[in-house]
Amino acid sequence: MRISIENFTKAFGTTTVIKDMSLEINSGEMLALLGPSGCGKSTTLFAICGIHRMNSGRLLFGERDVTRISSQQRNVGVVFQNYALYPHMNVFDNIAFPLKVRRDTRADIERKVKDIADLVHIGELLHRKPAELSGGQQQRVALARALVREPDILLLDEPLANLDAKLRLEMRSEIRRIQQQTGITAVLVTHDQVEAMSMCDRIAIMDQGKIMQLSSPKEMYEDPSSDFVAGFLGNPPIAFLEGVAAEGGMRLANSEVTLPVPAAINLPDHGAAVRFGIRPEFFQPDNDLKIKGRISFVETQGREELYDVTLENGSVLRSIQSQGGSFKLGDNVNWGIAGDRILAFDAAGNRL
Amino acid sequence: MRQNFRNWPVLLVLFVFSAPLLIMLTFLLVDAFTTKVPGTMVPSGVTLHHFRFLWTDLDNGSWGIWGVTLNTFNFALFTSLAVTAISVTAGYALSRLAFPARGFFLGGLIVLHAFPTVTLIIAIFLILQLLGLYNTLIGVIVVKAALELPFGIWVMKGFYDTVPWEIEMAGVQDGASRFTVWWKLILPQVQPGLMAILIFSFLSGWSEFILPMVLAPGNDAQVLSTYLATMLLDGGTQADFNLFKAVGLFYALPVIIIYLVFQNKLMNIYGGGTKG
Structure with a gap:
C-alpha cells in the first residue's frame, strides 16, 4: 500500500522536531529512514503507526486519509527495537494475540500462526516463552507477530540494533527476504548506513527533522546532494x-x-x-x-x-x-x- | 565454601534483640494452653479451658466470637478488595496517562502516604456521622480503605513504571483497545504487586484497632481487636489474662498462616516495585 505523508509537522511542547515534511512511499517498497539520533526518523515512524499524533499535515494509506484514525484501525504492523514481546505468553500466544483481539476463529488462528511461524523459521519454538529465546529468535517472533494479521504496512524501528554482529548480518537478509516474499510496504528506521543501503529499495536520509535526500542507495552513494549525505554514507567514510x-x-x-x-x-x-x-x-x-x-x-x-x-x-x-x-x-x-x-x-x- | 564473614556474631546480636519478642510469644503460647498457680512461672497442667470462648458465650455483651470473627474477616476482605481494585487502576493512570493535574495527584499521594492519619480521626468521625455511616462496618471499611490507598497506589505505580512502554504500544498496534491492553498485557506483568497489595491490606485490615474502636464502638460492628480491648476494660483488675492470651492467639493465627504461605509474594513489594 502506498503511504503519503504531506506537510507533516510534529512538535513536542515548544520544540519542533519535524517541520513541513513530505514523503511518498511506493506500494511494495522498502524504504529506510536513515539519520543520526535525534533527526526525527523515529518520530516519523511513530506518526505513521499512530502512536504520535501529527500537529499538522496529512497521512494517506493508498487513497485513505488516516491522519485522525487511531492506531488500532490503521492495520500497521510494528517491530519495536526491543521487540516488545509479551513476557507472560508463549510464542504461539504472542503471535496469535492480534488475531485473538480480532476474534478470528480458533482454526483460523492456528493455521495462520503456523504459516507465519514457518515463514520466519520459528515453527518448532511455538511453546517457548520469550525469555527462553535468543535475540535473533525474539526478533523473528516480533516479525511474525507484526505480520500475522496481514497488515498493509510493516514498520521496523531499529530492528537490528540489539543483535550481535553476526546475527545482524543474518537478520538483515532475512528481513529483506520476508519483506520481498510478502510484498509488503515496509519502512525501516536505522542509523546504520550499511543496513539502510543493503536492505532497502530507497533511502530517505534525514537531518534535523528534514529529508536531505531521497533516492536509491546506489544513486545516493554516487550522487549525494550535500556534504552531509556524502559524509553519512560509505564505510570507511569519505x-x-x-x-x-x-x-x-x-x-x-x-x-x-x-x-x-x-x-x-x-x-x-x-x-x-x-x-x-x-x-x-x-x-x-x-x-x-x-x-x-x-x-x-x-x-x-x-x-x-x-x-x-x-x-x-x-x-x-x-x-x-x-x-x-x-x-x-x-x-x-x-x-x-x-x-x-x-x-x-x-x-x-x-x-x- | 569459605565465608567472608563469621555468622555467629550477627546471629548473637539478632538473638539478643529479638529475645524479648520470643519470650513474649512463648508465654503467649504456653499460657494459652496451661494452668498455673498464681505467682509461679512453671505451668502446672494442660487445659483447653481458656479456649472456652470458642464454644460458649462469654456473656460480655458482644454477639460471640464467631460473629466478631466474621466481622473482622469481612472488614479485612472488603478493605483489601477495595484498596486493590482502586490501586490497580489509579496506579496505572498515574504511571501511564497524561491527565490534568497529574503532578498534583502524585505530590498529594506522597503527602498522604506520610500523613499521620490519627490526626484526621475527629474530622472523619464528623463526616461519618453526617453520612449516617457512624457505628457501621461499611463506614469503617470506607475509611480504612481510603487511608490505605496512598500506599497501595504508590506501590502499584512503581510496578507499572517497570513495564516497558513498548509492550503497551505493541498491543495497541496489534489492534487491541487500551482496556484490553491493560487487562491482558499489562496486568499480568504487575501481578506480584497486585498480590502484595491484596495481602498487605488484608493483614492491615485484620489488625486495625483505632478506627473500629473510635468509629464503630457498638457491638454490631465489633471486630477482634476491639473485642480484645473490651475484654481487658470490662474485666478491670479481675481480667482473665489467660483467656485474653487465648483470644490473642486465635486472633494472630490467620496472620501467621498468611505470612507463612505468602511470604515470597510479600517480599516482591520490596524487590520489584517501589521506586522512589
Whole structure:
C-alpha cells in the first residue's frame, strides 16, 4: 500500500522536531529512514503507526486519509527495537494475540500462526516463552507477530540494533527476504548506513527533522546532494578537502597546491570556499591527479587495508586498497585522485 | 565454601534483640494452653479451658466470637478488595496517562502516604456521622480503605513504571483497545504487586484497632481487636489474662498462616516495585 505523508509537522511542547515534511512511499517498497539520533526518523515512524499524533499535515494509506484514525484501525504492523514481546505468553500466544483481539476463529488462528511461524523459521519454538529465546529468535517472533494479521504496512524501528554482529548480518537478509516474499510496504528506521543501503529499495536520509535526500542507495552513494549525505554514507567514510575556488581549479587551504576541477563541476567565483569530497576507493596509487602526503595511519581489515594520508597542508585523505601493498606507516607517497569522481560542495554544503 | 564473614556474631546480636519478642510469644503460647498457680512461672497442667470462648458465650455483651470473627474477616476482605481494585487502576493512570493535574495527584499521594492519619480521626468521625455511616462496618471499611490507598497506589505505580512502554504500544498496534491492553498485557506483568497489595491490606485490615474502636464502638460492628480491648476494660483488675492470651492467639493465627504461605509474594513489594 502506498503511504503519503504531506506537510507533516510534529512538535513536542515548544520544540519542533519535524517541520513541513513530505514523503511518498511506493506500494511494495522498502524504504529506510536513515539519520543520526535525534533527526526525527523515529518520530516519523511513530506518526505513521499512530502512536504520535501529527500537529499538522496529512497521512494517506493508498487513497485513505488516516491522519485522525487511531492506531488500532490503521492495520500497521510494528517491530519495536526491543521487540516488545509479551513476557507472560508463549510464542504461539504472542503471535496469535492480534488475531485473538480480532476474534478470528480458533482454526483460523492456528493455521495462520503456523504459516507465519514457518515463514520466519520459528515453527518448532511455538511453546517457548520469550525469555527462553535468543535475540535473533525474539526478533523473528516480533516479525511474525507484526505480520500475522496481514497488515498493509510493516514498520521496523531499529530492528537490528540489539543483535550481535553476526546475527545482524543474518537478520538483515532475512528481513529483506520476508519483506520481498510478502510484498509488503515496509519502512525501516536505522542509523546504520550499511543496513539502510543493503536492505532497502530507497533511502530517505534525514537531518534535523528534514529529508536531505531521497533516492536509491546506489544513486545516493554516487550522487549525494550535500556534504552531509556524502559524509553519512560509505564505510570507511569519505574524506573532505577544504579550499577556495581559484584559476584552473581549487586551491587547497594553507597550500599552494591547486587541484584541477573536472569540466562537469561549475565552480563559484574565485575566492569562494569550496569542499572536495573524495571517497577512499578513488584515492589510489595509480590515479592521475597526483598529490603528495605521508601515511599517518594504517588499518588492516583483512581483505583490504585502509590508509590515512596526511597532506602537506594538514588535511587527511583516506585510501582503501586491496591487501598486498608494501606501504608502511610514515612512508612518503604520491598517490592520485580519480578526477572525475571528485564530489564538490559549496560553503553551505550543497553539491556543485 | 569459605565465608567472608563469621555468622555467629550477627546471629548473637539478632538473638539478643529479638529475645524479648520470643519470650513474649512463648508465654503467649504456653499460657494459652496451661494452668498455673498464681505467682509461679512453671505451668502446672494442660487445659483447653481458656479456649472456652470458642464454644460458649462469654456473656460480655458482644454477639460471640464467631460473629466478631466474621466481622473482622469481612472488614479485612472488603478493605483489601477495595484498596486493590482502586490501586490497580489509579496506579496505572498515574504511571501511564497524561491527565490534568497529574503532578498534583502524585505530590498529594506522597503527602498522604506520610500523613499521620490519627490526626484526621475527629474530622472523619464528623463526616461519618453526617453520612449516617457512624457505628457501621461499611463506614469503617470506607475509611480504612481510603487511608490505605496512598500506599497501595504508590506501590502499584512503581510496578507499572517497570513495564516497558513498548509492550503497551505493541498491543495497541496489534489492534487491541487500551482496556484490553491493560487487562491482558499489562496486568499480568504487575501481578506480584497486585498480590502484595491484596495481602498487605488484608493483614492491615485484620489488625486495625483505632478506627473500629473510635468509629464503630457498638457491638454490631465489633471486630477482634476491639473485642480484645473490651475484654481487658470490662474485666478491670479481675481480667482473665489467660483467656485474653487465648483470644490473642486465635486472633494472630490467620496472620501467621498468611505470612507463612505468602511470604515470597510479600517480599516482591520490596524487590520489584517501589521506586522512589
